[in-house]
Amino acid sequence: MNDMTLMDKTVDTQKIKIAAKDVNVYYGDTHAIKDVNVEIEDNTVTAFIGPSGCGKSTFLRCLNRMNDTISTCKVKGDILLDGEDIYDKRVDPVQLRAKVGMVFQKPNPFPKSIYDNVAYGPRIHGLAKNKAELDEIVEKSLRRGAIWDEVKDRLDAPGTGLSGGQQQRLCIARAVATEPEVLLMDEPCSALDPIATAQVEELIDELRSQYSVVIVTHSMQQAARVSQKTAFFHLGSLVEFGHTGTIFTNPEDPRTESYITGRIG
Amino acid sequence: MPTFWLVALLLALSAAGYFGGRRRAIASAAGNVKDLHSLPSYYGYHVALAAFVPAIAALAIWLLVQPMFIESRVSGMIPAEAVPENSTIGLVMSDVRRVAEGLDLAVEQGLLTAREARNVAGGEQDIRALMGEVGVALGDDVRPEVLNASQAYRNLSNTGRAAMTAVVALLSLGGFAWAYSRIHKDFRARNVVERAVLALLIMAASLAILTTIGIVLSMLFETKNFFGLHSWTDFFFGSTWAPNFRGGSELSILPLLWGTLYISFIALLVAVPVGLFAAVYLSEYASGAVRSFAKPLLEILAGIPTIVYGLFALLTVGPALASLFAKGGFLGVEWMAGATSVLTAGLVMGIMLIPFVSSLSDDIINAVPQALRDGSLGLGATKSETVRQVVMPAALPGIVGAVLLAASRAIGETMIVVMGAGAIAKFSANPLESMTTITTRIVSQLTGDTDFASPETLVAFALGLTLFVLTLGLNVLALYIVRKYREQYE
Amino acid sequence: MTDLSQSPAGAAPEPRKHGGSLLEQTPRTKRRNAAEKRFRAYGIAAIAAGLVMLLILVTTIVGKGTGAFQQTFVTLEVELLESKLDKKGERNIEDIKKVTTFGYAPIIKGAMEAAVAEYGIETSLKAKELAGILSKDVAAQLRDYVIANPDQIGQTVEFRFLASSRVDGYLKGRVTRDSIVNDKNISAEQLDLVDALAAAGVLEKTFNLDFITGADASDARPEAAGIGVSMLGSLFMMLVVLALALPIGVAASIYLEEFAPQNWLTDMIEVNISNLAAVPSIVFGILGLAVFINYMHLPTSAPLVGGLVLTLMTLPTIIISTRASLKAVPPSIRDAALGVGASKMQAVFHHVLPLAAPGILTGTIIGLAQALGETAPLLLIGMVGFIASNAPETIADGLLAPNSAMPAQIYEWAKRADPAFYERAWGGIIILLLFLVTMNTLAVILRRRFERRW
Structure with a gap:
């Protein structure tokens, strides 16, 4: 119930959580991201919007170095998390990803029980000293994922047996259980029906109180509903970045306006 | 090797059938191929298949069934008392087969004429020595029942082979004639041929089932014989090999x-x-x-x-x-x-x-x-x-x-x-x-x-x-x- | 780090769980990364183990087998005495044939003595022991030569005699002076003679074509054994397999892939095919023995029977690969043919099958390669245990006359007691593997060349 009290708390001046400076990404010969500069604040939902193939997902995956798993992908420029370059040679991507969690487009629960799905992160990172603590983390995360009431009686059932929306909330709970500082979400609602989408969106808004949330979305309405800041990507470049309200009502760049009004995309 | 020549004959007939059928079809349309229901080659295939497939199937079945038939006839000739102790009818039959084989070999190698081989009787000649000469080793002297049985075996095999040749050749010729007579410009040769080809495809696919059945049956029969001679409890639960x-x-x-x-x-x-x-x-x-x-x-x-x-x-x-x-x-x-x-x-x-x-x-x-x-x-x-x-x-x-x-x-x-x-x-x-x-x-x-x-x-x-x-x-x-x-x- | 207890529930923001700076690895991360490295090392070790095994296998085969391609020969001047070989002097071939190999022994002894005298070799060996360094096969070889060239009788000819396997082994390092102490077949003095003859250049190790083209030889004459005849046996078996397995396999695949309705018969066939592909090969041997030999009375040891058994064994392989290549032809091709009025059968035979042909061919070659190396079923239909001495002369002979096959011949040699045969076996494996490598390379080239990406 503690998260309920947090909800009302609003923070106005935010500290910069992630700062990207002149980021360029190449897939082999393809120049996927061009000179992107962006500052992502703490306790804020930042939305990345843009037509498909504009590089928003690629850029998102740079923020926790998930692109490392693709051998042809090269990242240039600096991405600072709390002032530390995450592409520094000394940085272990494993440690980074514990701080910067990720939720994917398609719900991807592991073929394990609901409990084991959530306990997976705390176990590998050694966040619980004993079973009781682990139980506590699992319960807290499932509550935070707004799915506790639906699954509390069947924690031993396989996670793959849940409905799509439940699976995605389970995946969010799983990401939350690792206690990250930043939560990256790659089109988390694209595989969900409208009701499940509404539940997840509500959840995202709650999560803002504790994390910096970055969400990639196809849907402009979704960006308008959940985010405080919005970045518009087009053809690999960051066209415009600002308060969500400003972007949607009074965009500076004609390309943003074209996209918002549905002329491109 | 009569079987070889028989197959060659079938192949020749079906080749002739292809060209004959084709020509007749074209003739029936008075040289105008467009009047035919199907392409001319389908008429050819029709005759070729009719001349070949039933005959070769009959040949295959005959080759499979004849040994079984002869075996049962000949083993019926051997009286139960002629089977020595510590032996089985199967053992006696294998002697019968070997003697028959030996006599055939002797004829082939010119040691005996075909007539002499037919008239070989125990007592006059040392059959065992003769068999030795053609490379068939026998454990005992040949007893008269066995010799008689093996002569019957040879007779039946020869008759069987002759009958097989006749039946197969007739089937092939009959198929040829039947298919040839059906050819007419309105005859739907393509549909008939395609149905036949489909049947052949199904048969090829079914060979997998046949193989499995063959594997199981061949082992099952001999296993049954084995358990007739040896206790199954020892086989499954004994402790010594x-x-x-x-x-x-x-x-x-x-x-x-x-x-x-x-x-x-x-x-x-x-x-x-x-x-x-x-x-x-x-x-x-x-x-x-x-x-x-x-x-x-x-x-x-x-x-x-x-x-x-x-x-x-x-x-x-x-x-x-x-x-x-x-x-x-x-x-x-x-x-x-x-x-x-x-x-x-x-x-x-x-x-x-x-x-x-x-x-x-x-x-x-x-x-x-x-x-x-x-x-x-x-x-x-x-x-x-x-x-x-x-x-x-x-x-x-x-x-x-x-x-x-x-x-x-x-x-x-x-x-x-x-x-x-x-x-x-x-x-x-x-x-x-x-x-x-x-x-x-x-x-x-x-x-x-x-x-x-x-x-x-x-x-x-x-x-x-x-x-x-x-x-x-x-x-x-x-x-x-x-x-x-x-x-x-x- | 795991200070959950310190965080009062509800207090915001909670303390950071994952250490301070990203630039320093926490002890736990270090431990986990070490585990990661170990895991990775196990993988590399496993691959390395597999590759080392391959390397050991290949070096063993090459190291032990290349010797079989070389053989020791003694080149001697032989006086083909008319008095021994053709007493009547009429050059009547029947008379010459009456002289058995025993009649040639003195001539060979004489040739050895002459050589010893010519090169001034001092030895206390008697003529019989001198000839003892030659193969037991040489008298027969000389006799064959004389029968083929009766006009040479009375002349002195140069003849290349096969040395005995002990002498051959001595030159190859397999036989040493220590190892022959209890050997009745050769003495130290004979080895002295061998050294002297080798120094004189009469005795030398040269390329041995007979191993590749020749027939097997009896237990006492490993030096004369060759793999050529059993190679022909294998060839005839492969012809049978090709002639039966390819059409039947393709027909079965076409039915299953293009025509078969979804019913119990189709399911049954599919289940049978996938199971037959995994049935032990020896079971096919039992089938062959029971059905083809005991029941149908086809001749034992005949390549025809071997070919039939291998056909049944190879069919599932060919069917599986043929179906895969038929499946790879896109449905649009079939639709196009049907769209211009072709029947389904015509669409398949005129369009789909030609497009799938390279894939079918590749699968067939791989199936043949598998059949070529198979041994176990051949043991049961009697393709081992005798000496395949004559090359078949006609096709019918090749199919029906008893013969061996390459792998069966190798097994036969491996069973014999004389280590000289082991060299033959390894050499045979080199030839067998060369065939397999060629076939597989051909399959790969075909696939590369004709592979289509739809």
């Missing part, structure tokens, strides 16, 4: 089964960890270059014939192990008597199975969706944690299936154990002792001088059937598990 061609054998499968399973176990002990780790490395870690280099190289191991592994076991691995563990070896122990042992065969078989396990597991690991790996890596797991805690549990059913397939391979493997395992049937837990397996015993009971009326030979069929059932069970189970696994991620 001691074939004795003078009778009184103890033929229990259990010591052989023990050897088989022990060797397979050692083979899997080598192949599963190595194959599995290789598969994990290739699918999760290796760069494209390493993968395209190491994978085909590993798979060479799977393409090497088993005889090569057998020789490797017999001449390289066995002596190498002996130089360690045998008397006067490096370790100064005397744990091994010769080069053949469970370990020798097991190690070599393990090497053979490495690529089998690795490529099957590789496929299965690759079927695990990338999203699961991303999910785990995104939570900050290392690659090995991802593999061990997410990929492996997800792939486990498939990998179990792969291991079962490998086990079935190991149980049915022959050459490596024939050359590397040894010939002593016993229960022992010492991997340095030589032991024997089901496949090894099948080979040794069925090669060299075999007598299909003795339990010592027939036991091989019971062993074969057990082996078939065992491997079939494993395969069906494994294929079922793997299929269920694949469906899960499709």
